[in-house]
Amino acid sequence: MTPRRIVIVGASLAGLRTADSLRANGFTGELVLIGDEPHEPYDRPPLSKAVLAGRTGTDRLFLPSAQDLNARRLLGVAATGLDLAAGEVRLADDRRIGFDRLVIATGSRSRPWPVPGEAALRGVHLLRGREDADRIRADLTAGPRRVLVIGGGFTGSEVASSCHDLDIPVTVALRGAAPMASALGEAVGTAIGARQRAHGIDLRVRTTVTALHGDAEGRLRRVWLSDGDELEVDVAVVALGSVANTEWLAGCGLAADPRGVECDAAGRAMGLDCAVVPDVYVAGDVARWRHPHFDAEPQALQHWGNAVDQAEVAAHNLTHRHQRPATALPAFWSDQFGLNVKSVGLPHLADQVVLTQGSFERGPFVAAYGRGGITVGAVAVNSPRVLDGYAALITERAPFPPAINATDSPADATVLSAGSNSAESSGPALTTVHGGQS
């Protein structure tokens, strides 16, 4: 029953936390941690914030482990194949590592700029690992005339904020109607976008980048936008989302594609026949699963907290007969422009959103998200101490709009269309619910 050797492929947060939790669960067998990056596991969230702004360095982000891991570490070598029948992982240096149990935690990578010649220009960057952050930081300290951020998600917004910290002019071009709208919906995204603009960010919604042009030395100098504008820009950061690292699993029989590896809520990998594959678990960005609390399609929840939660569930299930599902409510945070943005639940599933505390225009605020009359998420801006109460409402599937009745709740709650998936819509539809908190 007890496995002798557990192999973890992926040595970032999810892989490290799985190893840590396995030891905490009393696993005394052999542990092998395989990672394609040459570094010890490090924390990624500071890369777009404190690192780019120069408040910390990429050599100071190593992650702790609470347990003595006593693990064999194969770092700087990528896994290139998986043979389930033989129980072996194949590595780029042709080694084969046998396993009794396997954990897939290979994460995701940034979606590249689609035009290879433009992507190769010096000054055009992706942001995923510490080398990316070091290269961007070097370009930012060289005094660029302007930085273009392509994409208005969390990474793009945080990069823009770091440029603002450094007094570098920034343009953000995004396809949707508001920054972070795919995660937070249009109403909250618009409110945060207005505050980005108040800091002097040149925020261009419903705008795409049509061309990146370099000089004779192959250095980015000029960009063209779909609104007809042409800007002199020395640095561009491409922040267009991510792709799961699943190529190494091609043909192995697991249900894996660029969206991730399908698994159940207990973290068990699923095969092409949708049946659980014994002895193989998935954790972190690469896991595509159906959270048991939400009526939603399987999806990858690419957040720090999800990596930790799934790692702990996988470690428990690798060491116990009883298989426990992951039930923790999803949560994430972003820090940008002096705003602390925290989310609990799954706001992106919502069809409606309502301001429950504070004001969209100024100061802290909280918004609750509903789907089909049930509260499914909440987002707090500069209001981190109220979210536990909202998490409880989401856990108990409270009716939407929820009764909040806080001292800073608006008198009339205006329920807005969430607009998460409506980048093409002309604007949020309004329904005013008088006394909507009760």
Added chain:
Amino acid sequence: MRVVVDLNRCQSYGQCVFAAPEVFRFQGAESLEYDHVPDAGSDQAVERAALACPAQAILLGRSAEAGVVSQAVAAEMR
């Protein structure tokens, strides 16, 4: 000593900033930033910070290789 803060759990009470101001700081009104690899001289202050956190959001360890710095602190993390 190595430090990581679960910033989902963190509620910006700022007790860590009082206990170890050379390691933890606010960037903006509610955004915590910190040194993941503080100097050895800060170890005691960092352990006090971890114990003082009302949200128990601070995880301490040595390296990914080495063992626990303090069993008492690690026990608090569970």
